[in-house]
Amino acid sequence: MLVRHGVISTLGQLTSHSPSSSTVIRRQQFLVRTLCGSRTYLPKLTRAMSSTSEADAESVLRTVTPSLDPKRHKGQAGKIAVIGGCREYTGAPYFAAISALKIGADLSHVFCTKDAAPVIKSYSPELIVHPVLEESYTISQFSEEEKRKVQDKVIGEVDKWMERFDCLVIGPGLGRDPFLLECASKIMLLAKKFNVPFVVDGDGLFLVTNSIDLVNSYPLAVLTPNVNEYKRLVQRVLNCEVDEENAEDQLRSLAKQIGGVTILRKGKSDLISNGEIVKSVSIYGSPRRCGGQGDILSGGVAVFLSWAQQLKSDPESPSESPVILGCIAASGLLRKAASLAFTKHKRSTLTSDIIECLGESLEEICPAS
Amino acid sequence: MLVRHGVISTLGQLTSHSPSSSTVIRRQQFLVRTLCGSRTYLPKLTRAMSSTSEADAESVLRTVTPSLDPKRHKGQAGKIAVIGGCREYTGAPYFAAISALKIGADLSHVFCTKDAAPVIKSYSPELIVHPVLEESYTISQFSEEEKRKVQDKVIGEVDKWMERFDCLVIGPGLGRDPFLLECASKIMLLAKKFNVPFVVDGDGLFLVTNSIDLVNSYPLAVLTPNVNEYKRLVQRVLNCEVDEENAEDQLRSLAKQIGGVTILRKGKSDLISNGEIVKSVSIYGSPRRCGGQGDILSGGVAVFLSWAQQLKSDPESPSESPVILGCIAASGLLRKAASLAFTKHKRSTLTSDIIECLGESLEEICPAS
Numbered sequence: 001m002l003v004r005h006g007v008i009s010t011l012g013q014l015t016s017h018s019p020s021s022s023t024v025i026r027r028q029q030f031l032v033r034t035l036c037g038s039r040t041y042l043p044k045l046t047r048a049m050s051s052t053s054e055a056d057a058e059s060v061l062r063t064v065t066p067s068l069d070p071k072r073h074k075g076q077a078g079k080i081a082v083i084g085g086c087r088e089y090t091g092a093p094y095f096a097a098i099s100a101l102k103i104g105a106d107l108s109h110v111f112c113t114k115d116a117a118p119v120i121k122s123y124s125p126e127l128i129v130h131p132v133l134e135e136s137y138t139i140s141q142f143s144e145e146e147k148r149k150v151q152d153k154v155i156g157e158v159d160k161w162m163e164r165f166d167c168l169v170i171g172p173g174l175g176r177d178p179f180l181l182e183c184a185s186k187i188m189l190l191a192k193k194f195n196v197p198f199v200v201d202g203d204g205l206f207l208v209t210n211s212i213d214l215v216n217s218y219p220l221a222v223l224t225p226n227v228n229e230y231k232r233l234v235q236r237v238l239n240c241e242v243d244e245e246n247a248e249d250q251l252r253s254l255a256k257q258i259g260g261v262t263i264l265r266k267g268k269s270d271l272i273s274n275g276e277i278v279k280s281v282s283i284y285g286s287p288r289r290c291g292g293q294g295d296i297l298s299g300g301v302a303v304f305l306s307w308a309q310q311l312k313s314d315p316e317s318p319s320e321s322p323v324i325l326g327c328i329a330a331s332g333l334l335r336k337a338a339s340l341a342f343t344k345h346k347r348s349t350l351t352s353d354i355i356e357c358l359g360e361s362l363e364e365i366c367p368a369s
Numbered sequence: 370m371l372v373r374h375g376v377i378s379t380l381g382q383l384t385s386h387s388p389s390s391s392t393v394i395r396r397q398q399f400l401v402r403t404l405c406g407s408r409t410y411l412p413k414l415t416r417a418m419s420s421t422s423e424a425d426a427e428s429v430l431r432t433v434t435p436s437l438d439p440k441r442h443k444g445q446a447g448k449i450a451v452i453g454g455c456r457e458y459t460g461a462p463y464f465a466a467i468s469a470l471k472i473g474a475d476l477s478h479v480f481c482t483k484d485a486a487p488v489i490k491s492y493s494p495e496l497i498v499h500p501v502l503e504e505s506y507t508i509s510q511f512s513e514e515e516k517r518k519v520q521d522k523v524i525g526e527v528d529k530w531m532e533r534f535d536c537l538v539i540g541p542g543l544g545r546d547p548f549l550l551e552c553a554s555k556i557m558l559l560a561k562k563f564n565v566p567f568v569v570d571g572d573g574l575f576l577v578t579n580s581i582d583l584v585n586s587y588p589l590a591v592l593t594p595n596v597n598e599y600k601r602l603v604q605r606v607l608n609c610e611v612d613e614e615n616a617e618d619q620l621r622s623l624a625k626q627i628g629g630v631t632i633l634r635k636g637k638s639d640l641i642s643n644g645e646i647v648k649s650v651s652i653y654g655s656p657r658r659c660g661g662q663g664d665i666l667s668g669g670v671a672v673f674l675s676w677a678q679q680l681k682s683d684p685e686s687p688s689e690s691p692v693i694l695g696c697i698a699a700s701g702l703l704r705k706a707a708s709l710a711f712t713k714h715k716r717s718t719l720t721s722d723i724i725e726c727l728g729e730s731l732e733e734i735c736p737a738s
Binding site: 072074103107121125362368369 | 456457458459460463464484487488491492595596636637654655656657658659660661662711714715716717718719720721
């Protein structure tokens with residue numbers, strides 16, 4: 001069984017340290033740690049498992065974060081797109097998109113409404129902001145036929161970019177305008193067509209909770225609900241209330257019920273499940289609950305998931321799902337950055353302060369050189 | 370042969386150090402270093418040369434950067450204009466324009482669309498932003514006659530400024546709107562009429578690749594393609610694929626084929642050729658490939674090229690083409706600044722961080738006083 005997971009052959013190589021094998025060694029160390037820290041790799045135990053295992057988030061971060069190689073060119077460390085930002089909300093999509101860059105992605109796009117675009121652009125020249133989404137109030141005089149044409153145009157604008165993206169984040173600052181949500185649902189279908197992973201957060205979760213088929217059985221979908229969003233999801237899908245006594249089992253059932261999507265349930269400890277395993281991340285953290293931290297998390301999941309996907313072609317890659325690894329890594333990094341920001345800013349800690357700590361936090365865990 | 374290049378007479382003066390001759394001495398030192406470090410000054414060897422010589426970028430930076438003289442007035446250290454910035458892209462023209470200022474230009478203009486202008490203005494009050502370009506969607510209802518009038522108006526707005534500029538950067542964040550690209554091509558013709566040098570980057574390269582006559586045989590044109598842009602250029606002009614085995618010869622052929630324009634091919638090493646010589650810049654650098662670094666380079670080439678042009682009237686000036694010198698200097702400085710920013714910010718290094726390091730990097734190489 002261990003051979004099947006590539007662990008015995010991996011352990012056998014631990015003594016031969018060629019100078020160029022640092023990445024391989026990091027991954028070997030990861031597997032050893034994972035085996036020691038958690039036994040969920042053994043299928044027999046996974047099936048019988050009823051308790052959650054704490055993920056070694058730092059180890060996962062070291063495993064999925066790619067080495068920086070001067071031979072690589074722009075885009076190879078990740079191209080992320082955020083779908084969100086409307087007349088009302090502009091901060092959330094900015095936080096998600098800039099977090100992706102600060103963690104190490106090469107390019108970060110935002111697809112938002114025409115009203116939101118100049119504001120999001122003005123937050124940072126580093127983002128590529130597409131003012132292509134429409135809200136009902138701009139097309140209220142249109143006939144149904146004209147509205148359909150507008151929707152086709154919106155989807156066309158996203159379509160021409162889709163295959164370039166490594167991951168989407170759908171929902172930060174999306175709002176609840178019916179026309180906009182309909183466009184967002186079409187974008188989810190488009191992402192699935194191109195096999196592009198996506199993270200659903202904020203108002204995207206409102207959409208998905210009411211139209212669960214949008215993500216059902218798509219293994220590259222991640223939902224990142226907070227307490228209230230989770231409650232609504234449980235009510236809708238499992239037709240019951242949240243059971244804190246059996247939180248892990250309920251999360252596993254929920255993820256399984258949605259066909260094996262991955263759910264990252266945010267809370268005092270973050271719980272992550274794809275319907276098979278359940279992992280928790282409890283390290284670090286901050287007692288500050290300022291708005292916007294969820295946007296950092298969703299942008300982070302997008303980057304780490306993309307990086308973990310790249311490992312798949314590596315024979316030494318961990319057997320864990322890239323989606324689960326991406327969630328663990330993003331949760332661990334956000335917690336460390338929030339903790340660091342809190343030591344600096346205490347009660348006045350804001351989301352921007354946490355974003356400023358992402359680089360230093362990642363560097364502490366996983367030095368760039 | 371040495372006398373023809375003014376080198377022997379220069380060397381002869383090295384012993385007489387009058388207090389006011391520091392600039393002259395710096396240039397003399399440059400020539401000595403260049404002669405020692407590279408023999409491409411000797412025409413016989415240049416003709417036979419098949420390998421690339423590494424440029425002494427620091428020496429070039431010291432040579433082309435003018436002394437700061439309190440007697441000089443605003444504008445004499447460079448007036449740069451960036452043509453770019455549309456509804457979709459605003460970061461790129463900002464990066465190019467602000468980099469020019471941060472390196473030491475006195476004035477930096479941006480000519481962009483009406484939509485892009487308020488955003489670019491909001492990034493920095495240091496820039497002069499002209500909201501004069503138009504995109505197809507704003508004139509879609511116009512007749513051909515009206516469209517021609519709009520185009521004439523756009524070109525008129527640029528025309529009245531043109532002769533004041535020392536160099537243009539055409540392309541950062543220009544987008545691919547056909548009407549806008551048509552305006553950009555007219556602006557290139559205008560620049561040629563006024564003998565104003567221009568650097569073509571980003572979407573400007575898309576335009577030029579499809580209409581090579583726009584730059585053909587204009588000795589003051591610089592193209593700064595990245596991997597993909599270079600590939601398209603080679604396919605279009607040389608009708609073949611990129612040959613990495615003979616990268617220098619192919620670059621020289623390409624530049625020669627376009628009538629001796631200068632091409633700065635960005636990569637692990639930057640390669641620069643005007644169809645005669647080939648220089649490489651390999652020093653420093655950073656493994657981070659965040660979007661926007663090419664915009665710093667294009668803004669930098671514009672400034673250093675302008676400064677190198679000013680040397681032409683100096684009898685002690687280097688014989689090397691000012692365009693080549695500008696490329697070497699900008700490449701060297703960007704690499705040093707990227708390296709410095711990376712030591713500070715590691716994986717979270719963004720283009721803005723590199724721009725913040727331009728001044729410190731130039732100061733280290735070439736102290737202002």
